Amino acid sequence: MATIIGGLAASHVPSIGGAIARGETQTPYWKPFFDAFNPVHAWLADKKPDVAIVIYNDHGLNFFLDKMPTFAIGVADHYDNADEGWGIPVLPSFEGDPELSWHLAESLVGDGFDMTMCQELLVDHAFTLPIKLMYPNAGARWPLRTIPITINSVQHPLPTAARCWKLGQAIGRAVISYPKDARVVILGTGGLSHQLDGERAGFINKDFDLLCMKDIVDDPEALTHFTNRQIVELAGSQGVELMTWIAMRAALGGPARAVSRHYHAPLSNTGGAVLLIEPASEPGRMAAE
Ligand code: DHB
Numbered sequence: 640m641a642t643i644i645g646g647l648a649a650s651h652v653p654s655i656g657g658a659i660a661r662g663e664t665q666t667p668y669w670k671p672f673f674d675a676f677n678p679v680h681a682w683l684a685d686k687k688p689d690v691a692i693v694i695y696n697d698h699g700l701n702f703f704l705d706k707m708p709t710f711a712i713g714v715a716d717h718y719d720n721a722d723e724g725w726g727i728p729v730l731p732s733f734e735g736d737p738e739l740s741w742h743l744a745e746s747l748v749g750d751g752f753d754m755t756m757c758q759e760l761l762v763d764h765a766f767t768l769p770i771k772l773m774y775p776n777a778g779a780r781w782p783l784r785t786i787p788i789t790i791n792s793v794q795h796p797l798p799t800a801a802r803c804w805k806l807g808q809a810i811g812r813a814v815i816s817y818p819k820d821a822r823v824v825i826l827g828t829g830g831l832s833h834q835l836d837g838e839r840a841g842f843i844n845k846d847f848d849l850l851c852m853k854d855i856v857d858d859p860e861a862l863t864h865f866t867n868r869q870i871v872e873l874a875g876s877q878g879v880e881l882m883t884w885i886a887m888r889a890a891l892g893g894p895a896r897a898v899s900r901h902y903h904a905p906l907s908n909t910g911g912a913v914l915l916i917e918p919a920s921e922p923g924r925m926a927a928e
Pocket residue numbers: 651652653654698829830833835877880906907908909
């Protein structure tokens with residue numbers, strides 16, 4: 640049976656791609672962020688996940704304001720990256736897992752989440768950079784299969800935190816009902832606080848970010864009580880990317896523990912965060928071994 644072995648939440652600022660391309664990962668500015676992935680690399684080498692379900696938000700590479708699904712899932716056998724204009728080198732294609740994707744789609748729709756199913760999907764920096772950070776030395780082929788799940792964070796009305804929590808719970812149920820063996824890691828990419836436009840451009844709220852870093856591990860349902868308006872006020876207009884963290888954490892379910900955590904601001908315009916968590920009792924791990 641498929642098991643969820645852990646969850647990784649990480650900021651996805653596009654300039655990470657430029658820093659990698661220019662060989663700047665060990666400069667004073669970038670080193671703390673890139674070094675935060677050292678424990679993630681050790682964990683991945685030990686746990687060897689087969690599949691990553693990547694919960695992220697598309698920023699206009701695949702979906703645009705004319706047609707914006709609230710929730711979408713990739714069901715393709717591969718996902719291409721493309722030039723999205725940030726100066727990030729285009730990364731190699733990502734292998735999909737159509738069988739698990741269709742299982743998730745069936746289960747989620749049956750569970751009341753009417754996902755848009757994508758047999759073609761271009762993946763942007765929010766999907767590609769966290770995987771590149773997980774596997775910096777991967778060549779043309781990534782070491783695990785991938786399933787993209789998008790949450791609309793761009794075109795209002797946005798789904799609520801409470802709804803994204805329930806989506807994550809449904810993803811968790813779907814994974815553990817898959818009869819085939821697969822070690823699954825769930826990613827939630829984006830955040831933490833940032834606002835890229837308008838009068839508050841550059842807004843970062845370290846106190847709120849640190850509250851999120853703590854609550855997402857120990858008391859994640861507390862975060863679902865914020866309205867979208869409150870999240871925008873507290874975390875900036877793009878701080879709503881927190882929804883991807885909330886869905887990731889809900890998919891893990893139960894008590895969890897942090898394996899490693901890192902926060903520093905600013906990272907580009909953002910409260911930069913990396914958080915690796917495991918189910919506290921590691922039930923998934925025991926079931927898989
Ligand atoms: C930045 C952060 C994002 O999440 C994003 O999608 C684009 C830019 C930034 O901090 O610059």
